[in-house]
Amino acid sequence: MDLTKLNEKQHEAVTHIEGPALVIAGAGSGKTRVLTNRIAYLIEENHVSPGRILAITFTNKAANEMKERIAELIDYDVSRMWVGTFHSICVRILRRCIDRLGYSSNFIIFDSEEQKIVVKECILELNLDTKDYDPNSIRSIISNEKNGRTRPDEFIKENFTDFRKRNIGEIYKLYEKKLKKSNALDFDDLLVKTLDILEQDEEIRNEYRDRFEYILVDEYQDTNKVQYMLVRLLAKKSDSRENVFVVGDEDQSIYGWRGADINNILDFEKDFPSAKVIKLERNYRSTQTILEAANAVIKNNTNRIGKNLWTEDNEGAKILINKSFDEKSEALFMAERIYNEKNIQSVGYDEMAILVRTRAQTRAIEERMRLEGIPYKIVGGQEFYSRKEIKDLMGYLKLVQNNNENYSFRRVINVPKRGIGKKTLELLDQFASEHDMSLFEAAELSAQIGVSKKASESLKRFTDMINEICEKQGGMDLVDLVEHVYEDSGYKDFMEANRSVEGQARLENINEFFSAVRDFQDRSEETELEDFLAHISLLTDIEKTEDGEGERLTIMTVHSAKGLEFDVVFIGGLEENMFPIVRDGNDDDIEEERRLFYVAITRAKKRLYMSFAQDRLIYGNYHKRMISRFINEIPEELVNSNKKKIQMEEKKQNKYNLFTGGFTAPAKKTVPSTPASSSTDSAAASSSQQSFTSNENKLFKSGDKIQHKKWGTGTIVQVKGDEITAAFDNMGVKTMMMPYAPIKKI
């Protein structure tokens, strides 16, 4: 195996064999590369059987890439290797031993929407009100308690004197019961139940401890408590051969809100006192300018081990910071730059990414990209698998997998319409709970339970259809099976009968779904229905991508961009309370936001653009924006401050004027005539921090009576820059943005 492409420190990490090790290193220093090379090295040079290696990555995509890389390095069939996310590894373990907890191995996984349906059902069954007990918040309380490993009975006991909490405990208890009855696990269960089994069952614990002789974890800084306990449990061996190798960067810990605990990395040495610690400080990804900006920003955090990255790469282009009028002109600036990058610098679309802090920001950007014909894909955006038609089809498949699962039964029993009304369902429900059976079983006996003859016949046709598919299942491959389900259920006819534009779009989604099924069948080792269903459930939100042909620009949240790299990166919306999002001004929050910003900056290899807007449409209203404090943390000399030069360059290069492409700004006069002229240096940017001034509000002052188009008459109570607050006679107090509010003085 060729180790010459590693530097000395990397080499040391790759060839470290026995005993715990921690590679703690900044972005782009080759952590993932080291991890991949080490796996190859263990197999090739140390003759470790691939089945004895467990490698944990942050996304399924990263797992696939890792397998591909290993196969390239040592030409080995890697398809059966234990490389995956915590969740996918746990599913694999649970399939083999969940019977110990009284589940059967073909369990299904409930996504957040399904969980919410169950929670709601529990609330209603306990005669509580969903207004007092919001299903979404209850769901997250349950999730927290599970991760803290508090069981329902304990929770109830602990909160016995608190009426509300006790009720929440009851909901939690019923929720657990219902999941078990459906032989279903939620996302948290996957990890927690694995941990339960490993803790309780010595035989299984030892089996997996023996099996996983070498454990490797990428992005270790983002493991939460349960994940950390899993690693520790598997890694602690009686003979003290603790071959656990973790790589991480405390500066990139960005999942605190999901329970990730930065202390896991800070404490690794305490848990494994013999751990070898290796630091990598040379960055291979970015130019000097980009790296210096990243270093300068992260320096402002206190909760870190501290390290300084360096590179031998050239200085590279300065960072261009752009001030835009609003979110539309921000998107225009990006489109214009992307056009230049593609046509003048010859950077492929797939080497460019726009990173945003929140999903809501992508709408304006998408609109502009579509208008300019720039191909893009959204990662972590509209979730393909949560669309109705896909969920319906998945509902059928889940019912085939497990007839007794009531939620899928309810979802599909009357889609397409089969004349099964509310009344019939109520009777089924009642009969099922009286006889402790599932809705499907009740439906099979429908002739005896007093439903109308028509409904009974219809239910019989339905259960016969599902039973028939189940019987034939063994002789079909996955694609055949899904096709059968699609046709036999009548869903296909139902879809094809809808000739509207929306119906056509839905059909396209179904076709896309079939491509996904085919792709899964072609690429996977295990292609049973249960494997496919688990595969879909395990696609994390951050990697649900709308697939498509050809080279495309990526638009994604910073969270989804972890571990990735692009030649050109745009970071949008660098405004206070957008990036950073400040919830309650907590310092920890700001530090996590800063780490996010650090992650964003360090995705860029060659060129970095940042932008902020003066105004932004948020929840349907325009709001004045203040430039992000983070921009001020970037040293001025790294920022392009030569406005004139950019303008001239712009003139020379800009053969295509995007402004002719149908731009419709809300107020034309304030839109910069070319995007480049709105570029600003960091000094100018910081001076604009004091709120932008506009003349238009001079017409108004406190005490003026006004007429609003929708809200009627009122009196201005405050004027602050462009922000006007008025007390309306019938609508209460409202704040409006001057240039947009439809008001006049009366």
Ligand SMILES: Nc1ncnc2c1ncn2[C@@H]1O[C@H](COP(=O)(O)OP(=O)(O)OP(=O)(O)O)[C@@H](O)[C@H]1O
């Ligand atoms: N020794 C090396 N020689 C040449 N290129 C290298 C070397 N080490 C790493 N690289 C390259 O540097 C880039 C960053 O490496 P890698 O993604 O492994 O870094 P990382 O530390 O995992 O980054 P992140 O913290 O963002 O996950 C990759 O393109 C990788 O191929």
Ligand SMILES: [Mg+2]
């Ligand atoms: Mg990495």
